Amino acid sequence: MSLRQRLARLASRLQEPQKVARFQQLCGVEALPSDSSAAGADRRGDDEEAEAPLTGDSRRRGPQPRDLQPPGSDLNQCPAKLGGGAPNGVRNGLPAELGPAPPRRVGALRRNSLTGEEGKLASVSNWPLYYLFSLGTELGNELFYIIFFPFWIWNLDALVGRRLVVIWVLVMYLGQCTKDIIRWPRPASPPVVKLEVFYNSEYSMPSTHAMSGTAIPISMILLTYGRWQYPLTYGLILIPCWCSLVSLSRIYMGMHSILDIIAGFLYAILILAVFYPFIDLIDNFNQTHKYAPLIIIGLHLALGIFSFTLDTWSTSRGDTAEILGSGAGIACGSHVVYSMGLVVDPPLDMLPLARPPITVTLFGKAILRILIGMAFVLVVRDIMKKVTIPLACKIFNIPCDDIRKARQHMEVELPYRYITYGMVGFSISCLVPYVFSFIGIS
Structure with missing residues (x-):
């Protein structure tokens, strides 16, 4: 295998979304399943809304979790691919279809005030890392x-x-x-x-x-x-x-x-x-x-x-x-x-x-x-x-x-x-x- 092929193979591995997901899981971030996240959002009352973290974005405060779309909605629907182009302005990713996971504490960051796109609910277990990387x-x-x-x-x-x-x-x-x-x-x-x-x-x-x-x-x-x-x-x-x-x-x-x-x-x-x-x-x-x-x-x-x-x-x-x-x-x-x-x-x-x-x-x-x-x-x-x-x-x-x-x-x-x-x-x-x-x- 030539050096060029090895570099191309290495670049392909480094771009894999599975590695990003693995890092998120290592840091205590997991997606909520569609049914549990929607039900959980409906069950939360006003007394629990204060538990959701606020956005750190300068442009707008993040929406409350009960206002967010569940992970099964049609957000982020363009798959990533190595070396391929995609129209700019198109939301990237696919709808979440993950299996059931026990939700611990739910939070979502940042809403795009220009497109109306909202972040998905996620289970965060390591809050010190959450706030540290939000600062970063x-x-x-x-x-x-x-x-x-x-x-x-x-x-x-x-x-x-x-x-x-x-x-x-x-x-x-x-x-x-x-x-x-x-x-x-x-x-x-x-x-x-x-x-x-x-x-x-x-x-x-x-x-x-x-x-x-x-x-x-x-x-x-x-x-x-x-x-x-x-x-x-x-x-x-x-x-x-x-x-x-x-x-x-x-x-x-x-x-x-x-x-x-x-x-x-x-x-x-x-x-x-x-x-x-x-x-x-x-x-x-x-x-x-x-x-x-x-x-x-x-x-x-x-x-x-x-x-x-x-x-x-x-x-x-x-x-x-x-x-x-x-x-x-x-x-x-x-x-x-x-x-x-x-x-x-x-x-x-x-x-x-x-x-x-x-x-x-x-x-x-x-x-x-x-x-x-x-x-x-x-x-x-x-x-x-x-x-x-x-x-x-x-x-x-x-x-x-x-x-x-x-x-x-x-x-x-x-x-x-x-x-x-x-x-x-x-x-x-x-x-x-x-x-x-x-x-x-x-």
């Missing part, structure tokens, strides 16, 4: 990003925060585009239990959660070591812990095969190896070049137009517009801040920087900046959402009675996501620091 999967979701990047820019180191955003945009954009080119479906259900369905309409290969979970901690260490004084041991511990937690959480949730995770990890390493040497150049260009805002906006729009034509609707298209819009907004904001002199990076002769002593005043200002800044950002996002969606519907003559259906039209979704999150990014890197400077907490 949140490290690749919008709620984490909208807190993590502003925290770096406002409280820790604006230069590191800006460059982390550049790396994040590169990694996520290339990952999303690669998914739409390869077009491999999610692991089949059954045997896999889908604890999360929000990203189920996207393709599977590679795992962008694994890519961001690899690129972000590695970039943090590369950008901060030598700039700040701290033991390298901390970074060598952080990288494998962060990466493995995010990656394993995607297998636990039933969203990715082992092959997807390995490919995402290696792909992120490749992107960092190619683009990291140019991060300083990109950041300096964004801040100092006279026509940087026009070039940034034009480049991000061009990248978006290319990726938006790759496939039909799925959450991937909106997420890509959101990523590009956020990156363009933060880059343009950094240009304005530099021009106004609001945030000045320390000179090279001051490096490495020493960690300032943690005092009540320092801690209080940090908390105040987070509270005021996040309130400002959320208000901007809400205003832009309420303005851009009806405006796009009116311009392109699309009915706006059902917002969920309206957002699935490319003419509505792309302007809404790009403009809204462009303003969010601009607020994070420019408007909020200006507010901090004005009220004296910068």
